[in-house]
Amino acid sequence: MEINWKDVFLNDLTFTFATEIVVRTLIMFLLILTLLRLSGKKGVRQLSIFEVAIIIGFGSAAGDPMFTKDIAIIPSVIVLITILLLYRGITWVAAKSEAFESILEGKPMYVIEDGQFVLTDEDLTFAKDEFLAELRQQSIEHLGQVRVAILETTGNVSFYYYNDDDTKPGMPVLPKVYNLKSENIPDQGDYACTYCGNVTHIKVSQHQCGRCKKKEWVKAIDTLRLT
DSSP, X not given: OOOOHHHHHTTTOOHHHHHHHHHHHHHHHHHHHHHHHHHTOOOGGGOOHHHHHHHHHHHHHHHHHHHOTTSOHHHHHHHXXXXXXXXXXXXXXXXXXXXXXXXXHOOOEEEEETTXXXXXXXXXXXXXXHHHHHHHHTTOOXXXXXXXXXXXTXXXXXEEEOOGGGXXXXXXXXXXXXXXXXXXXXXXXXXXXXXXXXXXXXXXXXOOOTTTOOOOEEEOBOOOOOO
């Protein structure tokens, strides 16, 4: 079967329609920028799940008219304005009602307390490797340096640290150290459970965590946080 490369790259594209695509794209792009400015958001890092859905709606409504000849710009503008009014209306209601805001945005979630992962009945809604990377980006070497970590509704993580005098042994987060985890304990000492971060002085070759009942451990460290 021979591939028609002209159909793949050009199809029935003409110079006139190519020029029209450029004009359509400029118009829709400027319109999106204007509507995002009117929405009141300052940056992507501040977006919640609800706001991400709004952005996706904006993109879907604005994208098709940029290159589809049969779709006019005005209907898409109506869609975009409707989405914007919906967003402003919902955020107004959320500002008046904490219960509605909680349903819409979710609630901040405690991830670390007292140098240990918070255990819940349900699995945490993020990958542990991703969270350990977030810890490293904050110059955190082990969980014993962290008093509290809160996963905000925007996806950011807020950290509250122990003072140097209060820092205690914790689960290391540096890859070369963390990857030494094992169910077999080579010698006695302070070890951190890799599932919940619980630190225990272990003497036997295998040990079950008294907090989460897991059996995988890594040598705990107690270095101070670099600031």
